[in-house]
Amino acid sequence: MTGLLIEAREEVWPLKEVFRISRGSRTEAQVVVVTVSDGEHVGHGEGVPIKRYKQSIASVLAQIESVKSVPDLDRHLVQKLLPAGAARNALDCALWDLETKISGKRVWELANIPIMSCSRRSVGDAHASHSEAATAREPTVDQVxxxxxxxxxxxxxxxxxxxxxxxxxxxxxxxxxxxLDLSRVQAVHAGAPNARLLIDANESWSPEHYRKIVPAFQELAVELIEQPFPADADEVLETLDHPIPVCADESCHTTADVPRLKNRYEVINVKLDKTGGLTEALRLCERARESGFKLLIGCMVGTSLGMAPARLLASAAAWVDLDGPLLLARDREHALAYTNGRLGLPSSQLWG
Structure with missing residues (x-):
């Protein structure tokens, strides 16, 4: 695309309450919003700088600034100019949004992903898509x-x-x-006995902790264990039993990471702030399914604008974790609709 005007800004969104993981806590979501205009249409995208990968608001804004004046900038060129991360995510998604505005089509039409009403998809069909290799462009359902x-x-x-x-x-x-980890899960199970449970250790476990605690989690019907070990020490997973599927998060960013995950993980967490946007996320989902992995579609803590592109991937996943806006004190206008734990498709006013 020629003659694009690219702008980027920081936004800060307060959380409802303190959000803690093993690496620290926060009380607000700091995001970067990118707008891309051809003079008539405007596309929007959102990225969340990730401290774990040495990203900051300043570094993300600087990366976007570095490509503002590149001639004929499009999504494919952005993949080559920027590394996977929050800056490329925000810009890539803004370019997708701009394409929808110019073409008058929804983003799933541009990505060749058909839409199916959840009422037309049987439970058997849904489970089949989770356990079998799916096509590159599996239909997305309107509620997940x-x-x-x-x-x-x-x-x-x-x-x-x-x-x-x-x-x-x-x-x-x-x-x-x-x-305390076992007591935490037992307490949550007692407090919400009908809820399905997923675990996220954020790289905090030792092999000894894994061996000790996983059998008890199996008895509590935990469905998934996400990133138990540091990404640079996850080879130990090749030597451990996996009575519960193990999901790669910090260990997988792009399609280049997939080969090393074999025999270590059964599931891959696809986050657009790791892949660097929807373009690479679509590739990663395809490669992961071809390689026999199930998918979890995840997110950082951000607004509905950041969740909307990832929502496009959700129907091909065994698990969806796109609750970022639910942790905010308020969301942006035209927000995604969350109803009884189900998430709808984005409106065109929001994105795509």
Whole structure:
């Protein structure tokens, strides 16, 4: 595309309450919003700088600034000019949005992803798509279940959070690698006995902790364990039993990471702030399914603008974790609709 005007700005969105994981806590979501205009149409995208990967608001803004004056900039060129991360994500998604505005089509039409009403998709069909290799462009349904995150805290406080979210069908629990982890999961299970449970350790476990705690989690019907070990020390997973599927998060950013995950993980967490946008995320989903991995579509803590592109990928996933806006004190206009733990498609006023 020629003659594009690219602008980027920081936005700060307060959270409802403190959000904690094993690496630290926060009280607000800091995001970068990119707008791309051809003079008539405007596209928007959102990225969340990730401290774990040495990203900051300043570094993301600087990366976007570095490509503002590149001639004939488009999504494909952006893949070559910027590394995978929040800056490329925000710009890539803004360019997708601009394409929809220019063409008058929805983003799933441009990506060749058909839409199916959830009422037309049987439970058997849904489970089949999770267990079998899917096509590169599997139909997306208009409603999907998403997990809701209970942040790391004492067992009592996590149980209270679970009771408050007891109507949510799936709860994702942040754990910290200490002896309290089992008590935390037991307390949440007691507080929300009907909820399905996912675990996210955020690289905090040791192999000894894994061996000790996983059998007990199996008895509590935990469905998934996400990133138990540091990304640079996850080879130990090749030597451990996996009675519960293990999901790669910090260990997988793009399609280039997929080959090394074999025999270590059963599931890959696809986040657009890791892949650097929807363009690479579509490739990663395809490569992961071809390689026999199931998918979890995840997110950083951000607004509906950041969730909307990832929502396009959700129907091909075994698990969806796109609850970022639910953790905010308020969301932006034309927000995604969350109803009884189910997430709808974005409106054209929001994105795509």
């Amino acid at each position: 279940e998403t997990s809701f995150t209970i942040s790391l805290d004492t067992p009592e406080k996590m149980a209270a959070g679970a009771k408050a979210a007891a109507t949510k069908p799936i709860l994702k629990l942040k754990l910290g690698g200490e002896n």
